[in-house]
Amino acid sequence: MAAVAETRMTVVLSSHVVSDLTDTCDWLVVLNRGHVQISGEVDELLAAHRMLTGPAELADGIAARIPVISDNRSGRQAVLLARTGTGTPSHDPRWRASCVSLEELVLAYLRHPDATALPRPALTTT
Structure with missing residues (x-):
């Protein structure tokens, strides 16, 4: 990996083990x-997403x-993983925003296969 860093070479790494990617990619x-x-x-990508915790209602x-990429609600509390851009979406003090790993x-x-951070291609019919 030292040679890769020195030459700025591109390496494609495919893995199902996300922890292997954390400090590598x-x-x-x-x-x-x-x-x-x-x-x-x-x-x-990490800067553009936040874990939001607040009132379910x-x-x-x-x-x-x-x-919102994922929405988990239990009782009166909701935990949302959301694409917020670089800001916090709510100034409501009942919501807490934290970084996402x-x-x-x-x-x-x-x-959630239907969630995407890419624009959907326009479908054309002939």
Whole structure:
């Protein structure tokens, strides 16, 4: 790997073990059901996603404003993994935003194949 770093060579590493990728990769591509689901620089992807924890009764309002990748509700609390851009989506003090790990990000996308961080291609008919 030292030679790779010195020459700025590109290496493609494929793994099902996300922990192997954490300190190794600077670009992530997640393939799910044969399609690219998410792709981008790891630091940018992590910065653009937040784990939001707050009142379950307000979760639908958050989901209406920003893309929610995963939504877990138990009783009165909701935990949302959301693509927030680089900011925090809610100034409501009842919501807490925390950083997302690479493993949380990858697993959330894999569990929700319809979620994507890529624009969907336009379908054309002939």
